[in-house]
Amino acid sequence: MTVVGESGLPHDAGRRDALHHRERVRKKITEQLKERIGEEDIIASGPEKKIRVPVKGTKRWQFILDRGQGKGVGQGDGQPGDILGPPGSRPAPGEAGTEPGEELYEVWLDMDDVEELLFSELELPRLKPKAEADAQSAHTVYNDIARTGPQLDKKATLRENLMRNAKRGRASLGGIAKSDLRYLSYRELPKPREKAVVFLAMDVSGSMTVDRKRMARLFFYWCVQFLRSRYNQTELVFVAHTTEAREVTEEEFFGRVESGGTKVSSAFEAIAQIEQNRYPADDWNIYILHVSDGDNFAADNQRTLELIRRLTETAALVGYLEVDPAGGSRVHKLSAFYEHEAADIDGFVFAGAVDDRELWPALKKFFAREDVQAAVR
Amino acid sequence: VSTYTLEDLRTVEDQCREIAAGELGFEIPEVIYHLVRPEEVYFAAANGLPARYSSARWGAQFDDAYGRYQRGQERVYELIFNTRPVHAYLMDGNSLVAQTLVVAHCLGHAFVFETNEWLGAVDREIMTRVVSAAERIADYMGVYGRDRVEDFLDACHAVAAHQPQAQLIRKARRPEPAQRERPFDVLFPDEVVADRERVAAERANLLKRFPREPEEDVLQFIERHARGLEDWQRDIISIVRSEQSYFLPQMRTKILNEGTAVLFHQEIGQRLFLPTDRYWEFEQLNAVVTQPHPGRVNPYNLGIHILREVMRIAADPDEDERERWGWAGNVDPLEQLRTILRSYDDEALLREFLTPKVCELARLYAFEHVAHDPRRIRISSREADAIRETLIPLHSTLGIPSVVIVDADFRGRGELLLEHRHTGVGLDEEYARGTLSQMALLWGKSVSVKTINARNLDEPVWFTGHPDGRSERSTAEP
Numbered sequence: 031m032t033v034v035g036e037s038g039l040p041h042d043a044g045r046r047d048a049l050h051h052r053e054r055v056r057k058k059i060t061e062q063l064k065e066r067i068g069e070e071d072i073i074a075s076g077p078e079k080k081i082r083v084p085v086k087g088t089k090r091w092q093f094i095l096d097r098g099q100g101k102g103v104g105q106g107d108g109q110p111g112d113i114l115g116p117p118g119s120r121p122a123p124g125e126a127g128t129e130p131g132e133e134l135y136e137v138w139l140d141m142d143d144v145e146e147l148l149f150s151e152l153e154l155p156r157l158k159p160k161a162e163a164d165a166q167s168a169h170t171v172y173n174d175i176a177r178t179g180p181q182l183d184k185k186a187t188l189r190e191n192l193m194r195n196a197k198r199g200r201a202s203l204g205g206i207a208k209s210d211l212r213y214l215s216y217r218e219l220p221k222p223r224e225k226a227v228v229f230l231a232m233d234v235s236g237s238m239t240v241d242r243k244r245m246a247r248l249f250f251y252w253c254v255q256f257l258r259s260r261y262n263q264t265e266l267v268f269v270a271h272t273t274e275a276r277e278v279t280e281e282e283f284f285g286r287v288e289s290g291g292t293k294v295s296s297a298f299e300a301i302a303q304i305e306q307n308r309y310p311a312d313d314w315n316i317y318i319l320h321v322s323d324g325d326n327f328a329a330d331n332q333r334t335l336e337l338i339r340r341l342t343e344t345a346a347l348v349g350y351l352e353v354d355p356a357g358g359s360r361v362h363k364l365s366a367f368y369e370h371e372a373a374d375i376d377g378f379v380f381a382g383a384v385d386d387r388e389l390w391p392a393l394k395k396f397f398a399r400e401d402v403q404a405a406v407r
Numbered sequence: 408v409s410t411y412t413l414e415d416l417r418t419v420e421d422q423c424r425e426i427a428a429g430e431l432g433f434e435i436p437e438v439i440y441h442l443v444r445p446e447e448v449y450f451a452a453a454n455g456l457p458a459r460y461s462s463a464r465w466g467a468q469f470d471d472a473y474g475r476y477q478r479g480q481e482r483v484y485e486l487i488f489n490t491r492p493v494h495a496y497l498m499d500g501n502s503l504v505a506q507t508l509v510v511a512h513c514l515g516h517a518f519v520f521e522t523n524e525w526l527g528a529v530d531r532e533i534m535t536r537v538v539s540a541a542e543r544i545a546d547y548m549g550v551y552g553r554d555r556v557e558d559f560l561d562a563c564h565a566v567a568a569h570q571p572q573a574q575l576i577r578k579a580r581r582p583e584p585a586q587r588e589r590p591f592d593v594l595f596p597d598e599v600v601a602d603r604e605r606v607a608a609e610r611a612n613l614l615k616r617f618p619r620e621p622e623e624d625v626l627q628f629i630e631r632h633a634r635g636l637e638d639w640q641r642d643i644i645s646i647v648r649s650e651q652s653y654f655l656p657q658m659r660t661k662i663l664n665e666g667t668a669v670l671f672h673q674e675i676g677q678r679l680f681l682p683t684d685r686y687w688e689f690e691q692l693n694a695v696v697t698q699p700h701p702g703r704v705n706p707y708n709l710g711i712h713i714l715r716e717v718m719r720i721a722a723d724p725d726e727d728e729r730e731r732w733g734w735a736g737n738v739d740p741l742e743q744l745r746t747i748l749r750s751y752d753d754e755a756l757l758r759e760f761l762t763p764k765v766c767e768l769a770r771l772y773a774f775e776h777v778a779h780d781p782r783r784i785r786i787s788s789r790e791a792d793a794i795r796e797t798l799i800p801l802h803s804t805l806g807i808p809s810v811v812i813v814d815a816d817f818r819g820r821g822e823l824l825l826e827h828r829h830t831g832v833g834l835d836e837e838y839a840r841g842t843l844s845q846m847a848l849l850w851g852k853s854v855s856v857k858t859i860n861a862r863n864l865d866e867p868v869w870f871t872g873h874p875d876g877r878s879e880r881s882t883a884e885p
Contacts, residue, residue, distance in 0.1 A: 043461065044450030044469045051466030054557065091565040091841035093808045093856075095832045103798045104784065105699030105708065105770050112786045113777060114702060 148390075149256050152397040154264075156346040156377075157224050160313050172216045179213030186212035226315040228257055229304070231269040231297040233322035236289035245353040246321040247284055249389050253319060254280070256397065267304055273327075275300035293330045294322060294364065298337035311344035318345050319396065324352040324363035331367050342377040349396040350380040411503045416440065416510070419503070423511045426678045427518075427671065432741060435514050436521045437492040448498045449473040451486055455654060456537050457494075460544035460646075463557050464564065484696075485509040489657065491531040493517045504688045507679070508672045515671030519664045522745070525656045525752050526664075533653050540646040547639045558848070559640060563647035565845040568807045569625040570648060572655045584609035621811040621826065624648075625846075628812050634821070635851045644849070658805045662753045666710020669697060670744075673711070699770055702784060704798070712769045713760050717744055720760075754803045761798065763791040773797045800830060808834060810856060818885065823850050827858035834858045836870065836880060843872025850874075855885060 108114060175186050190210040192203055230253060232246050257264050268283035269275055272290035275297040301318055309316060318341060326334065342348050352365045360366050360382075368380050381392040420440070427433045443451075451457045453468035475481045484505060486496040495513045497506055520526050530536070548556045586606045592599050613619060622628045626648040630641050657664070676689050697708045720728050721743040724735035734743055747756070765771075766789070773793040774784040787793065809828040817824035823846070827834050839856060846854040853873045860866040860882070869885050872878040 044446055044453065044466075044473065047450075047453075047461055047463060047466030048470045048473075049466065050461070050553065050557070051463035051470060054463045054554075055467075089838070089841060091561075091838060091845050092568065093566075093810050093827070093842050094806075094835045094838045095808055096835045101773065101775050101787075101797045102702075102784070102801070103704055103771055103773055103794055104702045104786075105704055105772070106701040107770070108772060108786045110772075110786050110788055114774070114784050114786065 145255055145259050148252075149260055151394065151399060152256055152260070153399045154226055154228075154257075154261060154315065154317060154346070154397065157226060157315050158346070160225050160315060172214045174215035176213050176215035177211070179215055181214040183212045183214045224315060225263070225265075225313060226261060226317065227265040227267060227305075227309045228253075228317040228319065229267045229269060229301045230254070230283070231271060231275070231301060231318065231320040232283065233272075233292060233294070233297075233320075234270045234288040235272040235292040235325075237292060237325040238323050239355075241355040242323045242353050245355060245383060245386065245389065246351075248386065249321055249351060249353070249383070249392065250284070250319075252389065252393055256393070265309075267301075269297055269300055269304075271297040271300070277304060292322065292326050294320070294326045295330050295333040295337055298334060298341060302337065302341060305341075305344070316341075316345040317347045317349075319347075319349045319351070321351045321353060322364060323354055324360070324365050326364045326367075328362070331364070331371075334364075335367075335371055338372060338378055339375060342375050345377060347396065348375075348378045350378075351392050351396075352380070352382045354382065354384055356384075411506075413442065415503060416442070416497070416506060419507050420510050422679060423507070423514055423675050426675045427511075427514050430678060431674060433514075433518050433671075433745070434521075435518050438487075438513055438517050439492050439494050440510070440513075441494065441496050442499050443496050444499050445476060446473065448483055448486055448496050449476060451496055452483055456488060456533070456650070457496075458534070458538050458541060459650070460537075460541040461548075462544075462560055464560065484692075485513055487513050487516045487520075489520045489526055489529055489531065489653070490534055493520055502688065504681070504685045505692055507681075508676065508689055508692050511672040511675040512668040514675070515668035516664060518671070519660070519667050519748055522749050523660060523663070524750050525660050529653055529656050530649075533650075537650065540650070543639075543642060544646065547643065551639065556643070559643055560647065562845040562848045563626060563644055565842045566625045566629075566849075567647050567651040568655070568805070569623065569810055570627065570652060570655070571623045572652075572659065572805075584613065617815045618812060621813050623809075623811050625810070625812060625825075626651075628815075629846075629849050632815060633850050636849075640849075655805070659752045659754070659802070662706045662710040662713065662802075663748065663751060663756050664710070665706045666712075666714040667748060669693075669707050669711040670714050702774075704769075704771070709765075709769050709771070712765050713756060714744060716760055716762060716765050716768075717747060754799060757795065757799050757802055761791065761795050766791045766794050771798075804830075817855060820852065822852045823854040825854065825856040827856055829859050831864065833860060833864070833868070834870070839870045840872055840878035840880070843870055844874075844876050844878050845872070847872045847874040857884075 104114070172181075175183055187206065187210055188203060190212055191206050192201075194207070194210060195202060195204065230250055232250060234243070238246065254266065257266060266280070268278050268280055270278045270283060270288070271292075271294070272288055273293040273296060277300065297320060298318075305311070305316060338348055350364070350368065352363060354360075354363070365380060365382055368378075372378055372380070379396055381388075381395045383389050383392050420438075424435060427435055449472050450465070450469050453465040453472060459465065472481070472483075476483070482498075484498060484501060488494045493513075493516070495509075495516075497509055501509070544556065544560075584606045586603055618628065626644050630636075630644040630648070636644075673693060676686075676693070681689060697705065697711060699705055699708050718740035720732060720735050721738050721740040722736075724732070728735045751759075771789070771794050772786045773788045773790075773796075775787050777783040777785055810825050811828065812823060813826045814824040815821070834856065839858070843854045843856060851874060853871055855869050855871040857867055857869050860868045866882065867884075869881045869883075870878065871881070871885055
């Protein structure tokens with residue numbers, strides 16, 4: 031008898047083929063992910079940032095018998111006439127319910143990949159170079175090594191010497207020659223010229239039910255993920271409002287539960303104030319996103335509209351998303367008011383979402399790449 | 408990881424082999440065991456053979472099965488390959504008791520591989536071809552692009568199952584049309600003339616028809632007769648086809664093969680005199696392997712029930728059984744079993760030994776899919792006749808609908824026409840159209856299949872797939 035310790039196969043062969051497979055289903059996944067952007071398992075991907083995604087439409091074609099007429103044989107309990115749940119999900123050939131099993135299977139995906147897939151279609155619209163003066167304030171970084179220069183890099187020089195000695199079979203320092211000398215070299219890095227700030231304003235008033243808050247947070251979760259992954263120098267300002275608004279930390283923003291009435295204008299007033307103090311429009315691309323259930327004090331609507339008009343003059347985008355999972359009457363909602371009064375304001379974009387699947391289209395409405403938007407038109 | 412050594416495994420194999428050869432009387436060929444990491448076991452399982460060409464296809468299966476293993480939803484214990492010598496993969500990390508069961512189990516497989524005529528018809532030197540094919544396909548991927556080669560492989564696999572299986576009986580050619588001479592021909596000259604004309608027309612028709620006889624070997628026909636294929640594509644077609652021919656005999660002997668392997672580990676396990684705690688572990692594992700699968704048939708379970716039924720009939724038949732089988736009651740049960748293992752496949756085994764008693768012990772039932780919800784099933788019967796009527800056709804065709812090429816110049820446009828030789832059930836439309844589009848990529852022109860309407864069985868229906876991926880259905884001949 032022979033027992034061999036190993037198979038002699040390349041050790042990573044399985045993983046390699048699995049990677050090729052994942053590459054091939056990538057496209058299909060992107061399509062399907064957009065519909066599932068709100069689902070808990072995608073967000074609650076855990077510390078390992080891995081999720082399991084069922085992939086449809088990757089069928090393995092082959093001739094099979096009509097599934098509706100199929101008969102088969104099974105094993106176990108039950109009397110004639112009993113109806114049983116789905117037969118074994120992957121019957122082997124020749125067994126009951128023959129259906130190629132690849133119609134729906136699951137892939138493990140890295141969250142980073144998922145985000146990459148999703149966010150490749152988004153961008154900050156109308157991003158303009160700001161503050162030309164920045165070119166002068168380029169800062170100098172010593173991050174390179176050269177053979178000439180004003181400032182000797184001792185560590186690099188010693189390393190060169192050691193390596194040269196080692197090549198001759200001597201493992202020690204000594205006899206530093208001119209060719210060993212290394213100098214620090216620098217590059218001028220211009221400061222990022224396209225500075226941007228994004229204001230994220232959320233209605234946390236009493237009318238925001240658990241469901242509405244969850245959708246609002248989901249939406250902002252994806253906004254933040256997108257902005258952090260694509261524009262990591264962008265500044266984010268979180269604003270929570272009821273009848274009053276105040277700037278909060280990110281943690282407060284996502285964890286906060288409050289109650290009270292709603293005055294949307296308070297949020298825009300706070301934003302205008304912060305903008306004026308810290309983010310002059312000459313230096314900053316400004317984006318404002320507001321999410322609410324749209325139950326505003328009617329008397330506040332006019333004031334809100336004025337503020338939106340004023341903010342759109344400086345901001346590249348003012349976006350409003352109305353979340354209403356119940357999908358009730360919209361007559362008294364902010365969206366109805368905006369439709370009537372604010373549809374013509376350039377730079378103001380509004381969208382509605384009655385369920386999680388509409389969050390992605392909304393996100394895309396606000397952040398669609400311009401070529402994508404052009405294609406849609 | 409393991410708490411035992413390779414030496415321990417050798418001792419186990421020696422013991423098992425001694426019991427099998429001595430008390431049980433089975434001559435078993437050499438088996439080479441590989442103690443491998445779970446990942447390798449699952450990868451080889453996804454490939455079907457080790458060292459097969461790299462493809463996303465295996466990657467998908469690997470991802471799926473290995474993922475389930477990592478989540479604790481399943482565990483493969485062993486993999487065995489019908490090569491000479493026989494190679495078996497044991498999963499490193501399994502307990503010594505589990506390995507003992509697996510080794511005994513593998514000896515059963517090795518015996519069947521050696522003696523069964525269907526499995527003997529397989530090319531056992533396949534590994535050399537597999538390795539060289541893998542190298543060539545890797546080259547093609549380098550030259551023509553990975554995606555292009557993968558797409559082509561997918562198209563080949565879509566129809567790879569449609570080939571004649573190892574034939575133990577040669578099939579007769581269809582007779583050429585010929586004029587028969589009858590005693591009273593001279594009395595009916597008009598009929599003789601008419602008959603002569605009919606035969607001439609049939610002959611002419613036959614000469615025009617290509618292929619002359621319906622062709623079962625779909626990939627081979629395409630490889631030989633498709634226009635516009637490049638050499639590397641023909642090579643890939645032939646690789647996929649010949650590797651598939653290794654798997655088909657295993658598919659048709661699955662129940663017999665697994666039943667034997669279970670019988671081996673059960674019989675050997677009882678004779679090893681394991682200490683109580685180990686025997687308990689052994690029995691638990693045996694129970695897991697042979698547990699029934701709701702909604703389908705566990706070949707391990709059905710296999711062992713059938714083989715034990717054969718042994719019972721040999722040892723303790725009733726009157727009817729004595730009458731039906733001359734050997735019943737007059738033969739050593741294991742000797743009779745060896746006779747059957749030599750020449751039977753699953754279909755023959757089921758036809759002869761799927762008795763009411765087996766149906767009862769294996770708790771089999773026949774079911775129908777619930778209309779409009781094919782994922783749910785309704786138990787239709789627990790009668791042995793109904794079960795046999797359903798199960799046997801599935802095994803005689805391995806669940807693969809019989810589809811043959813009948814015309815390679817369909818509509819006079821060089822298109823391909825297939826015919827589904829149905830047994831009362833039509834083809835699934837969605838899958839037929841998808842498959843035909845894949846075939847059209849290979850053939851270079853549209854490919855159609857004639858089958859029967861799923862709703863109205865008297866009505867023929869044609870599905871057609873085009874090389875650009877479109878497909879359609881028509882109720883009149885296109």
